[in-house]
Amino acid sequence: xxxxxxxxxxxxxxxxxxxxxxxxxxxxxxxxxxxxxxxxxxxxxxxxxxxxxxxxxxxxxxxxxxxxxxxxxxxxxxxxxxxxxxxxxxxxxxxxxxxxxxxxxxxxxxxxxxxxxxxxxxxxxxxxxxxxxxxxxxxxxxxxxxxxxxxxxxxxxxxxxxxxxxxxxxxxxxxxxxxxxxxxxxxxxxxxxxxxxxxxxxxxxxxxxxxxxxxxxxxxxxxxxxxxxxxxxxxxxxx
Numbered sequence: 001x002x003x004x005x006x007x008x009x010x011x012x013x014x015x016x017x018x019x020x021x022x023x024x025x026x027x028x029x030x031x032x033x034x035x036x037x038x039x040x041x042x043x044x045x046x047x048x049x050x051x052x053x054x055x056x057x058x059x060x061x062x063x064x065x066x067x068x069x070x071x072x073x074x075x076x077x078x079x080x081x082x083x084x085x086x087x088x089x090x091x092x093x094x095x096x097x098x099x100x101x102x103x104x105x106x107x108x109x110x111x112x113x114x115x116x117x118x119x120x121x122x123x124x125x126x127x128x129x130x131x132x133x134x135x136x137x138x139x140x141x142x143x144x145x146x147x148x149x150x151x152x153x154x155x156x157x158x159x160x161x162x163x164x165x166x167x168x169x170x171x172x173x174x175x176x177x178x179x180x181x182x183x184x185x186x187x188x189x190x191x192x193x194x195x196x197x198x199x200x201x202x203x204x205x206x207x208x209x210x211x212x213x214x215x216x217x218x219x220x221x222x223x224x225x226x227x228x229x230x231x232x233x234x235x236x237x238x239x
Contacts, residue, residue: 035150038151039150039151039152039153042056042151042152043152043153046117046152047117050084050088050109050110050113051081051084051085053113053147054074054076054080054081054084054109055076055081056151057073057076058147058148058151058152059073059074059109059143059146059147060072060073060074060142060143060146060147061073061074061102061105061139061142061143062139062142071146074102074105074106074109075102077102080102080106083095083103083106084106084110087107087110087218087220091213091216091217091218091219092218092219093218093219093220093221094220094221094222094223094230094233094234095107095220095221095222095223096223096224096225096230096234097222097223097224098224099224103222104136104139104194104222105139105143107192107194107220107222108125108136108139108140108143108192109140109143110220111123111125111140111173111190111192111220112140112143112144112164112173114171114189114190115164115166115169115171115172115173116144116154116155116166116169116171118169118171118189119169119170119171120169120170120171120189121169121171121172121189121190122171122172122174122186122187122188122189123171123172123173123174123188123189123190123191123192124173124174124175124176124183124186124188124190124191124192125137125140125173125174125175125176125192125194126175126176126177126178126182126183126191126192126193126194126205126209127175127177127178127193127194127195128177128178128195128198128199128200129177129178130162130175130176130177132177132194132195133162133175133176133177134161134162134175136175136192136194137161137162137163137164137173137174137175140164140173141157141159141164144157144164155168155169156168162174162175162176163175171189178193178199178200178201178202178205179201179205179208180201180204180205180207180208181208182205182208183208183209183212184208184211184212186212187212187215187217188209188212188213188217189217189218190213190217190218190219190220191209191212191213191217191218191219191220192220192221192222193205193206193209193219193220193221193222193223194222194223195222195223195224196221196222196223196230197223197224197225197229197230198223198224202229202230203229221233
């Protein structure tokens with residue numbers, strides 16, 4: 001928005017408005033004019049690049065250790081970006097982790113990103129129990145709810161216990177427990193296995209899940225070190 005001309009400035013001042021108020025009016029009008037353009041630019045960039053939402057500071061996590069400031073921006077650490085880029089580039093990925101590395105939060109966000117930006121996506125967060133799978137859905141819902149409303153046009157969301165649906169996109173995220181038959185009836189856009197090394201029957205669940213991603217789906221396994229199967233998987237010593 002162009003500033004007022006000297007003649008317009010004199011007319012505004014004649015109405016009793018000082019220069020500071022006139023300047024403030026100009027800033028507010030500029031914000032109103034630029035907001036739709038900013039939102040459009042955000043959405044174009046964020047649709048293409050999941051890490052850009054983290055970098056722009058619109059993704060939040062819940063730190064239950066910090067009672068005074070539990071809601072925090074997701075840290076844009078370089079090594080977390082490296083993992084994000086590996087996840088983007090690979091359909092099959094196994095990532096060892098330790099506590100407080102933020103890897104579970106990162107992977108939940110990345111799988112939420114798939115569902116909220118891609119029509120028809122079927123995303124599954126799988127853990128060793130229904131309670132833990134429901135907890136991952138809670139984290140995905142938390143991330144979505146804390147994306148500021150004024151930075152993008154957020155898709156409509158429908159929430160159930162172990163399910164997040166985006167009706168306008170025909171996409172969803174489902175939390176399910178491990179098991180050989182849990183994924184048998186589904187075709188998955190993306191699967192995330194959390195703490196796979198501690199599942200009761202990890203190899204059987206892995207074998208049963210593979211047909212659901214045949215044709216281009218993603219499978220990401222994140223776990224702290226456990227039994228030999230996870231070690232062998234990470235170091236390509238499994239068939």
